[in-house]
Amino acid sequence: MQFVSVRVISDDVARLARFYEQATGLAARRPAEQFAELVGPSCTLAIGSAETMALFSAGAAVPESNRTAILEFRVEDVDREHERLRNLDDAPEIVQEPTTMPWGNRSLLFRDPDGNLINFFTPVTEQARARLAH
The missing domain is CATH 3.10.180.10 (2,3-Dihydroxybiphenyl 1,2-Dioxygenase, domain 1)
Known part of the structure; x- marks a missing residue:
């Protein structure tokens, strides 16, 4: 097994991707409007829009509610x-x-x-x- 990425769900993928580009110095890849990823040497930070959650299971992840x-x-x-x-x-x-x-x-x-x-x-x-x- 290989741990590949962490994905956060956001209502504003572009804003969050810009923030992480500035914070990390990594360039975000944008294969779709609803998705971005910042690939680092040890792991990838993925950012998905809230609308992508319908592809998995509605309500499985809620933007801006992480406290753990x-x-x-x-x-x-x-x-x-x-x-x-x-x-x-x-x-x-x-x-x-x-x-x-x-x-x-x-x-x-x-x-x-x-x-x-x-x-x-x-x-x-x-x-x-x-x-x-x-």
Whole structure:
């Protein structure tokens, strides 16, 4: 089995794709108006419109209602990313300023325009770097 992607459902795929392009520096592929994907080196972030849920099962996913999942991105320097994000035209809501966590990651929590929680993190201890080495 191979874990391939995480998909978020949105009422505005274009807006969310633009946000993630700015936040991650990845270019979104748009194979259809109702779908975008940002392909990174380890996983793909897919964005589907709410109308695509009818193809699966109506009501299976509801836009802007997530309060349990966190989308996590490993970055080179959390503090530098924090400064960059704060200066975007549509700066995200910061939930937690850069903080070093007990497990050795320096972490920044913020929300995308749909309210999904995002963690940019950098392993800062030897143990954390070893744990995340592939």
